Amino acid sequence: MYAFELVRPATLDEAVTALGTEEAQALGGGQTLIPTLKQRLAAPAKLVCLGGLAELKGVCIDDDGAVCVGGATPHAVVAAEAAAHYPALAALAGNIGDPAVRNRGTIGGSLANNDPSACYPAAALGSGATIRTVNRDIAADDFFQGMFTTALEDGEIITEVRFPVPERAAYQKFEQPASRFALVGVFVAKYADGVRVAVTGASEGGVFRWAEAEAALSADFSAAAIAGLSLEADMMIGDLHGSPEYRAHLVKVLTGRAVTAAG
């Protein structure tokens, strides 16, 4: 780790101000950022800790029935507090990493990082969530812009993520054996106006929606509906854990399983 200044703002405004300076970076649960610093792969001059901002923490239900998760809410809290309202989301959060990761890691950190193998991006995109920041609301469809890239400006803090609750949904994660991130993860959500299918872990472009499957499942919400579909391996990730062909295959298998699990 290189030396850095640690700022602990008491309010969101203070945090925004602190992040306005050059080489400042938000610190959520630190589950991605701290290991990166330890490896000396990043050298921010200032870390602005969001952990003390009560206004960014917790799960609530808004008037439209959407589940709203504070941007600095740890995975374990989502797993516990969203369970009654959005079980598929809670189950996803409850299966991220290990207990230590879930007690520290936050939804804001996960979405901002947009790791191509992370779980939350699939939930956000699969639910058509809205990512609320200090400045604006960003639709999930516009938020994820490729591996480790998002619509966030420098220093822009995710304050809340709003998940419209579907009629049925499920997330299927096939674990990469070492990291236990998603080798492929598929989030399927059925809304009154159609089905959304979001895929993580698989694509060089990061989380994406599988349009053909969405169309087929919107017409017929059953695993059989996607039997005839297949994905091109072209844009899929190939690494020592799986070839592009394998990932393309898994996307389909897991989509089917997610539909079945959604019931």
Add this chain to the structure above:
Amino acid sequence: MPKDHGIGASSKRREDVRFLTGRGRYTDDINLQGQAHACFVRSQVAHGRLNGVNTDAAAGMPGVIRVFTAADFEGVGGLPCGWQVTDRHGAPMQEPGHPVLATGKVRHVGDPIALVVAETYDQARDAAEAVVVDIEELEPVLDMKAALADGAPKVHDDLTSNLCYDWGFVEENREAVNKAFETAHHVTTLDLVNQRLVPNAMEPRVAIGDYNFATDDSTLYTTSQNPHVIRLLMGAFVLGIPEHKLRVVAPDVGGGFGSKIFHYAEEAAVTFAAKQLRRPVKWTCTRSESFVTDAQGRDHVTKIELALDAEGHFQAIRTETYANMGAYLSTFAPSIPTWLHGTLMAGNYKTPLIYVNVKAVFTNTVPVDAYRGAGRPEATFQLERVIDKAAREIGMDPVELRRKNFITEFPYATPVAVEYDTGDYNATLDKLLEIADVAGFEARLAESKARGKLRGLGINCYIEACGIAPSHLVGQLGARAGLYESATVRVNATGGLVVMTGSHSHGQGHETSFAQVVADMIGIPENMIEIVHGDTANTPMGMGTYGSRSLAVGGSAMVKATNKIIAKARKIAAHLMEASPEDIELKDGRFTVAGTDKSVAWGDVTLAAYVPHNYPLDEIEPGLEETAFYDPNNFTYPAGAYACEVEVDPETGKVTVERFAAADDFGNIVNPMIVDGQVHGGIAQGIGQALLETTTYDEYGQLLSGSYMDYAMPRASDVPFYAVDHSCQTPCTHNPLGVKGCGEAGAIGSPPAVVNAVVDALQRAGMTHITHIDMPLTPSRVWAAMQG
């Protein structure tokens, strides 16, 4: 009733109290007065010419005490190799130099180039980043077969090629074996890879050098399985320090699996630097550094052929193996694919003719050396896989085929130069079939099927050579060291004992099991015995802990020394009771004159030894302390049978181990619970190798699986509950305890069981084209195989 103390009791591991409560004292827990910190500058490329190292900027950085480069190590010897292998044609292996810091060339990612010593570790690390290294990159040598092609770049320019040796065993049998294959009724051939593994001890390596200029004494604190060996190698070959001026301390050590046997550059570097700077110098390896500096394991590419007659009797075995040495010869590297591998190729079977060919190859990768099992897992894996394949080809039940070829009479001299003293392979196999509930397999298969899963059963046997080793034998085979063990037993005046053993414990529970043995021999409580190990200053010369040798060899030395103690104590007791020593019996800690009720307690005798008022001073000396060395006259041969049941998800290729059973014959057992634990750990490691662990270098020689994000270690949820049994016991015939060793069996016996099971599952599902999948059997590999 199971015993509650002494030999045969499952005494709780006394060392666990400190390990589990954070009271252990590991090398990194040691901080010496005035200590400075070291960070190594390491090669980021696999192969390159080292044109210059500029330390100017680094030397001026805050806290920097000194930056050492290879030039500072002039006159210092290179790291020695402890075993010389002679090739097929009688020539010695090619043995390259191994400088403490790279000179002329860098040969693998992680090769140390410079050593920065500073007041704090962070300062040393900052300065290490400021060292400017001028490297002209060269094409790396990675693939073993390509490394041997004409015109391949050379890892060591001064060698004639990248071939370390081309070993034939038994060379005289070569032609006869070839002939047997020409006339064989059936030949089964299997090409396989026994992949490279990263040892991943829980505690990374640490070394602290200390020097006392007033006495000219050097001390090295290090994470070692064998402090005396490090003292000998580093003192005599690298730094030129006589043993009486060099102390090596290996305190609590958090696992080694072989990787802490070897003498590493960092140990010599910090000891040297401490003397130059007259300050203690501490280096703690990061986990990332461990991945590119700890000697790795396995890495064999093998073709094995098995010739059978019409009835399924094994006629001959022929193997050709390429064994990766990595960039340099680690301490015992040459012996692993040869003497620890070729000599086990007979397995549990009567095969009259065997020929093993091994080509050891230098590549631009981390050096490879012993890793739990060391050569024996490689032998077992190929043999047990080819037998399974043969059974399928000739349409015979794989269990029957094994039984048909079992060695049943002992002692048995194999055609690969070893003599098995005892064994009963049918007994362990029968026991296995029982504890694995093989009879219930069909029902479980049907149940899996109903859930849409494939199920398979894999069974195999194994044998290993442990208790390494008779010195006279290994000397003939090229070892540059003896392989005896030692113990000093010191009895205190009030009756308690301190046993100083040359064996080192780095997780095996010696402090418990060794105490059980001595307690049993004298008939006193275990808590009267303290086991001391790990410090060359207060233990007799020992060769260390590896090759499942501690109880068989170190324990035997301890028994010998304790017998000397008892003999002397008996004389003292005889004197005290005015009887003759021959009439004195020792039982339950009391000496009794046979046939009388006259007796004295153990404590009376030990007190007399140190307060010799009434004592036969003209016949024996006061005091009660004895040392013994023990050099075995053969290896020990643990053997057994393992069974694994897996489920395979036909859609994803994911394998789950549903059941695992192990029936081992370890001879006599001192502590059944510790033996269970050793087998459990070994099986987990074997399952890790079979399903999870992969050490992958890219085309530039960068380790792709260089962290736990990509290197998959087995976790609790990857393994089932095991059924283990060691009730089949054919005691070793040549050591006083009749023990064989149990530390490596699990890791040796389990990989073929897992792979056999997966292949069985796929075959049962009609995928008859799948006869083998190379480890690790990850979901993607299994799925790819299923695609045909």
